[in-house]
Structure formats: structure tokens, C-alpha cells
Amino acid sequence: xxxxxxxxxxxxxxxxxxxxxxxxxxxxxxxxxxxxxxxxxxxxxxxxxxxxxxxxxxxxxxxxxxxxxxxxxxxxxxxxxxxxxxxxxxxxxxxxxxxxxxxxxxxxxxxxxxxxxxxxxxxxxxxxxxxxxxxxxxxxxxxxxxxxxxxxxxxxxxxxxxxxxxxxxxxxxxxxxxxxxxxxxxxxxxxxxxxxxxxxxxxxxxxxxxxxxxxxxxxxxxxxxxxxxxxxxxxxxxxxxxxxxxxxxxxxxxxxxxxxxxxxxxxxxxxxxxxxxxxxxxxxxxxxxxxxxxxxxxxxxxxxxxxxxxxxxxxxxxxxxxxxxxxxxxxxxxxxxxxxxxxxxxxxxxxxxxxxxxxxxxxxxxxxxxxxxxxxxxxxxxxxxxxxxxxxxxxxxxxxx
Numbered sequence: 549x550x551x552x553x554x555x556x557x558x559x560x561x562x563x564x565x566x567x568x569x570x571x572x573x574x575x576x577x578x579x580x581x582x583x584x585x586x587x588x589x590x591x592x593x594x595x596x597x598x599x600x601x602x603x604x605x606x607x608x609x610x611x612x613x614x615x616x617x618x619x620x621x622x623x624x625x626x627x628x629x630x631x632x633x634x635x636x637x638x639x640x641x642x643x644x645x646x647x648x649x650x651x652x653x654x655x656x657x658x659x660x661x662x663x664x665x666x667x668x669x670x671x672x673x674x675x676x677x678x679x680x681x682x683x684x685x686x687x688x689x690x691x692x693x694x695x696x697x698x699x700x701x702x703x704x705x706x707x708x709x710x711x712x713x714x715x716x717x718x719x720x721x722x723x724x725x726x727x728x729x730x731x732x733x734x735x736x737x738x739x740x741x742x743x744x745x746x747x748x749x750x751x752x753x754x755x756x757x758x759x760x761x762x763x764x765x766x767x768x769x770x771x772x773x774x775x776x777x778x779x780x781x782x783x784x785x786x787x788x789x790x791x792x793x794x795x796x797x798x799x800x801x802x803x804x805x806x807x808x809x810x811x812x813x814x815x816x817x818x819x820x821x822x823x824x825x826x827x828x829x830x831x832x833x834x835x836x837x838x839x840x841x842x843x844x845x846x847x848x849x850x851x852x853x854x855x856x857x858x859x860x861x862x863x864x865x866x867x868x869x870x871x872x873x874x875x876x877x878x879x880x881x882x883x884x885x886x887x888x889x890x891x892x893x894x895x896x897x898x899x900x901x902x903x904x905x906x907x908x909x910x911x912x913x914x915x916x917x918x919x920x921x922x923x924x925x926x927x928x929x930x931x932x933x934x935x936x937x938x939x940x941x942x943x944x945x946x947x948x949x
Contacts, residue, residue, distance in 0.1 A: 549606045549607075549609075549610055550689070550693075551606075551618070551689055551690070551693040551695050551696065552602050552603060552605070552606035552695075553606075554682075554686050554689050554690075555599075555602055555690075556599045556602065556603065557682060558679050558682035558683045558686065559599075559667075559675070559679040560660070560665050560666060560679070560683055560690075561581065561584075561585070561596035561597060561598075561599075561658075561664075561665050562596065562597040562602065562618060562657060562658025562659055562660055562665060563584070563595060563596060563597070563658055563659045563660075563661055563664050563665065564589060564593060564594075564595060564596070564597055564658055564659075565619075565645050565649050565653075565655075565656055565658070565659060566589050566591075566593070566649070566653070567587070567588075567589045567593075567595040568638065568641065568642060568645065568659060569642055569645065569646055569649065570589060570590055571638060571642075572635075572638050572639060572641075572642035573642075575635070577630070577632060577633070577635055577638065577718060577719075578630070578631070578632055578638060578661060578663050578664050579663075579664060579719070580663060580664070580668040580721065581596075581663075581664055581665065581666055581667050581668055582667065582668065583719075583728075584596055584664045595664075596658075596664070596665075597657060597658040601657070602657060602658075605657045609695065615655075616654065616655060616656060616657060617656060617695060617696055617697040618656065618657060618658060618659075618660060618690070618693075618695060618696040618697070619645075619656050619658070619659040619660065619696070619697055619698075619699050620659075620660045620690050620691050620696045620697070620698045620699070620752075620756075621641065621659060621660060621661045621662075621698075621699050621701065622691070622698050622699070622700045622701070622749060622752040622753065622756070623637050623700075623701040623702075623743075623749075624701075624702075624704060624739070624741070624743050624746060624749065625663075625739060626704060626705055626738065626739055626740070627736035627737055627738050627739060628736065628737040628739065629718075629720035629721065629722070629731075629736050629737065630663070630718055630720050630736060631662070631663050632663075632705075633713075633716075633718050633733045633736055634705045634709050634710055634713050634716075634733060635713075636705040636706070636709055637701050637705075640701050640703075641659075641699065641701065644699065645659075656697075659699075660690055660696075666679070666680060666683050667679050667680050668721070669721060669723075670721055670723070670726070684784045684788070685784070685787065685788065685791070686788075686791075687751075687755075687788055688751075688755045688758075688788050688789075688791060688792030688795070689795075691752050691755035691756045691758075692755040692756065692758040692759055692792055692795075692796060693759070694759055696759075698752065698753075698756040700753070702743040702744070702749075703743070704740060704742070704743075710733070713733055714732065714733050714734040715732055715733070715734070716732065716733045717730040717731065717732060717733075718730065718731060718732075718733055718736070720736070751788065751789060751792075754789070754792075755792050758792060758793075758796045793819075793822065794822050797819070797822035797823050797824075798822065798823075798824055798825060799825065800823055800825065800826055801825055801826060801827045801828065802826075802827065802828040802830075803823065803826060803828065803829050803830065804830040804832075805830070805831055805832070805834060806831070806832035806833050806834065807832075807833050807834065808831070808834040808835065809835060810835040813831075813834055813835055813836055813841065814840070816841070817840050817841045817844050818844075820841075820844045820845065820847075820848065821844065821847065823848065824848075824850065825850055826848055826850055826851055827850055827851060827852050827853065828851075828852065828853040828854075828855075829845070829851065829853070829854055829855070830853075830855040830857075830882075831855065831856050831857070831859055832855075832857045832858060832859075833857075833858045833859065834856075834859050835859075835860065836856060836859040836860070836861065836865070842868055842869055842871075842872040843872065845872060845876075846872040846875065846876060849877065851876070851877070851878065852877065852878060852879045852880065853878070853879060853880040853881075853882075854878055854880065854881050854882065855880075855881075855882035855911075856882065856883055856886070857882060857883075857884050857885055857886075858884075858885045858886065859886060860886065860887065861883055861886040861887065861888060862886070862887045862888065862889075862892065863888060863889055863891045863892035863895070866883070866888055866892035866895050866896060867892075867895055869881075869883075869896075870895050870896060870898075870899040873899055873900075873903065874899050874902065874903055876905075877905050878905075878907065879905075879907060879908045879909065880907065880908060880909040880910075881907055881909070881910050881911070882909075882910075882911040883911065883912055883915070884911045884912065884913040884914050884915070884934070885913065885914040885915070886914075886915055887915065887916060888912060888915040888916065888917060889915070889916050889917060889918065889921070890917055890918040890920050890921035891921075892915075892917075892921075893912065893915075893917045893921030893922070893924065893925055894920070894921055894924055896910075896912075896925070897921075897924045897925060897927075897928060900928055900930075901928070906929060906930070907930055908930065908931050908932065909930070909931065909932040909933075910925075910928070910930050910932070910933050910934070911932075911933075911934040912925065912934065912935055912938070913934045913935065913936050913937050913938075914936075914937040914938070915937075915938050916938065916939055917935070917938040918938075922935055922938060
């Protein structure tokens, strides 16, 4: 319901699948919101799905969740005045939707296409300005919500098609005249920047990945792309990225990550404060800076289960873990397949013996703990203790020789 309430509040309208198919079949192009609101299907339905229809759909979804999903289009604007002046994107979209729609006309309540779903330039009056501003601030909700599905069109129109249609007349809002007019396709201000080098496209890809609540790290390499955008795009993108991440992080209870390089583990440490409901953290084959990471984990009161498997943890790192664990409410700790020796094991024993809230599970499988350490660990009152597969360091050194 949250997604639909956002659409209603921001006056965002979805496009009927039926209308999009008719547009393609009759060789027409997308229209701005301002013109699309007056268009109809061959059966007399409005081209844009009404707010009442969306609210009814949301109520039905709440009562009986279905596989229906809002389709959110992620694509390039191939000219400043019109995103798809050659109709190539509409063709790709129509070919994908037509067989599904024929078998199930109700498979999606509508399609979000920014050009048709949002008030476009030139906007008039407070309502249109407010609507657009709200949409920009909350755009991530459309692409990250579990009730939506993202359809990606990452390819630009082939040059041969552009040449063939260069004389086509396209209705656009022409800034110089301050009005709608028909212009030739070749007179538009073309934008041939690839999909993966556009800030909004990268953001939409990342927001879509956030439908999986345990996703992390997808923002780490995108900043340089945003920095290349115009200032008018850059600031809304950064604000939207921040809100998108924090909104999903607040909901996240289980975080599973693997193969993070050191720089992304550092980012994770800085971001953990946003995971206020996190109960489980599972890291596998991550280059963990245990000291910095665990100092931050100590502030997460909700955290109950920690797993650091194959994270190259040795005795020094165990000491850093022990310092935080003594005051934590953790119930499960998995440090399997690392490089913890008897020294590290004894350090854990000392902390666990004095811990006010004892662990229920401890896994140290596949380390290099000697017999002294194993015996000490066996003496702990822990319900589930796994010490299998430990080989003393001397045995490891002998094997390496």
C-alpha cells in the first residue's frame, strides 16, 4: 500500500499495457503526461490508469497478494525533448509485453514510463511542480518496492534506424517557442550517452537490486558516475540514493554478503548504523577489518547472530571480537574456517566465561586450535558447540613442508 499511496500523493500515473500495445501497432510515439491524460484506448479506457483503479488494486493486493507487479521502465532519454523519438524503445517494450498480455490481461496494473507518468517540462502551477518534486525525491520507491518489476532497455536506437527516420515529424514541447510543435527527428538535441554511464540509469539499476533486503555494496562504485552528471541531476540523485539505502537498511534483519574487498568492508562498517533492526550478519570470504567493523557492531542492540566464515581471522582479530562480545547480546558466533589457534581460543574462553548473556551457539570448525584450546572450549556451557576439523599449527607447518 505504501507504494500506491506514494503514487497517489505525487500524482504519478501508470500507463495501461493495452494502450502501449496500440501505440506500437499504429506507429505512434509516447506523449507527455500533459497530453497523455486525454488519450484513450480503442475501447474507450483512459491511457493512464486512474488513482481509483490503483487504490483498488492495492487493497486487493493487501487482502490476497498476487504475482501482479507494476512494471517500472528503466531506459535512456535519447534526446532532450523526447526519450524515444524513433520508437525503438516502445517497440522493444511492446514485443516483450504483448505475449504476456494476451495470455493474462491483468498481469500488471500498469507501466511506469517517466515521460508519460510524470508532469514534463514545461510544468505550470504549484500542483505540477509539487508533483514532480515529490516524484524526484521518492523515485527509488517505484524501483525498489516488492510490488514492482523493473524492465530494462539498455541499448540505444541503432544508427541505421535514426537515419531512416530522420525526417519523421515528432510532437514535442519546443522551449524556444514555449509551445507544442512538430519537429523533425534530426532537429532534436540527441543524447547518445550509453546506459551504464547515466546517473539515473545506474541509480534505477541499484534501486531495483534493493528489492532483496540483504543487498549491500551496490552503491560503492557509482559515485563517479553521478559526479559526471549535470548539477541539476546530481543533487537529486545523491539525495534519492541516500533515502533509498536508509529506507531499506531500516527494514533489513538479515544481511548476507560475500567476497567483499577491503574498501567495501570499510563502507559496510560506516553504513552499519543505518541497520537499526539487524539481527543477523553473515560475511563469507570478506577481507574483514575486524577491529573497525566490530566496534560499530557493538552499537547494534538488535544483533543476535554473527558469522565470519573464511574471513582470514587470526588470534589478533579474535581479541578485537572478544572486546566487543563481552558486552553484547549475541546468541550465535560462527568463526569457522579461519586461522584461529589455541591462543585465540583461550581468549574466547576467558570472555565467554564472564559474559553476562551466554552464547547458545559457537562454531570454530576448521581452524588450527590445539588440544589445550579444544579442552578449554569443551568446558563452556554452550548448547551447540562445533569444534570439528581443527588441526594444530604444528601439524599444518609439517604438512606445508
